[in-house]
Amino acid sequence: MLQQTTKQPLQQQGNMSGEFFAIDRKEWARACGVGLNEAVAYLVLARFSGPNNATTSASTNAVETYTGIARSRAKKAIASLVTTGLLKQTKTGSRPAYRFEHKLGEDSIFLPNAIVTGAASETPPVEVLRQSQDALLLRLFVELYFVQNLVEDGGISRKVVYQKYERHNVGQRGEHDVFGFERSGTYVFHGTPSAAPHTSKDATGKIDVGPFFKRIDTLASHRLIEWVPIIHESDEPTGEAVFPCGTGRSDSLEDRIGRAAYAAGASMLSAPQLEWAREKNLILVPVRRHRSKTALIGIARLHYRPKTSVTSAWYANAQESGERWLQVFESIRASEATRATG
Missing domain, CATH: 1.10.10 (Arc Repressor Mutant, subunit A)
Structure with missing residues (x-):
């Protein structure tokens, strides 16, 4: 469990x-x-x-x-x-x-x-979800708060649901690799207590997870959850979250980090490499070469958060860490601009 x-x-x-x-x-x-x-x-x-x-x-x-x-x-x-x-x-x-x-x-x-x-x-x-007349939708919304761990996961545990990104090695520059990430699907661990009530088996024993994804999509359409792509050390359970790459809200620190990472990565690529990355609509991120197992994982996060001391501590740490990463990527881009003109 x-x-x-x-x-x-x-x-x-x-x-x-x-x-x-x-x-x-x-x-x-x-x-x-x-x-x-x-x-x-x-x-x-x-x-x-x-x-x-x-x-x-x-x-x-x-x-x-x-x-x-x-x-x-x-x-x-x-x-x-x-x-x-x-x-x-x-x-x-x-x-x-x-x-x-x-x-x-x-x-x-x-x-x-x-x-x-x-x-x-x-x-x-709660009233918006009541109007759907789907008790299981309301149940899922509330139970997702139980499996949200902002401090360790940045949102809802990826042991329940997550979005997977395929990684492409787009280019290299000095001590950095430039990775490009392409979303490949959303996955659920259907046996977890939060997901199990929203799945069923057919006559052959095949698991139907459709109702779960339909309810997740409904919560997202009401902006009750948002998907946050977060760079991790790896896609293994031991891989820690490193920094976010945006939420879709252009005014957020997380989006600023995503834009800065993309600009830094783009500055390290040749024109053909950058054109290929744009055609595939990749999320670009430069990482030091020793981070060879870097993965991008989409984490679901509940929009409304209980104002507890734990939430406040997470927010403060996220701001501090985010500002550091923003400076890292802005510095990389500035160095590449100097090299190109020098």
Whole structure:
């Protein structure tokens, strides 16, 4: 079973200004099994739970306010959560209260408040996914937070899903090789707990992963996940992430690094080599020759991130490391320009 190696107890994650909440992964799967409205109601009530993520005074009004579920069905969904043992009602009347029947620990999923209540004037992600009327889509979205490890993977673990890039040796200059990378497909480890509910076997025993990819594509189309191509030391499990090559957001540091790496690599190529790379639409990256196993791997990353101390530390480290790589590639390009004119 896949385990996220940097899972920490709730108190160690550090809730930054009360901007995330936690649920139990197994209880979440149970809620989704009861029904879509019940799963949505479960998230809304959890969003407004107390600091211990165990009790909540949110009820029908909150579900009605933040989703498109009608009042009568919201009330019924909460009642179903109580009946199935996912919630225990601790106070009745016009201001009811509930206790979650989960024990938070290693199976905790840390979620940003914004997925329920939204940011600015946007429709909250949970409501967007509810409108799809696909409970498994909502389940996958939430469970991806469990397998996202920003510190070690830069996003969702590549032991669950990743994009593969074919590497081409385009050219050489001095101590550098210039590699060009071409995307060749998206892959999933269908036996992992996050992917298994979205796959099936046909009569011959062949695994159908189509539903998983369809749901991943839906999340990407709603911009709830983004694909980040990241240079790794190798495509082996031991290969560490080195630097990103863009996200598609032109104002991001990651995109600036990608553009700088491409420009540095292009400056080392002959005209025919560069023309060939452009025809194949390759991502160009110059690397020192001892990094002979360098690989580019597409990592999926959730757009909304819980504002925990772990997330803040990852962001700070990514900025510091990214600025260093930006300087490296800008220096390479400047040196090549000087050599060409000198």
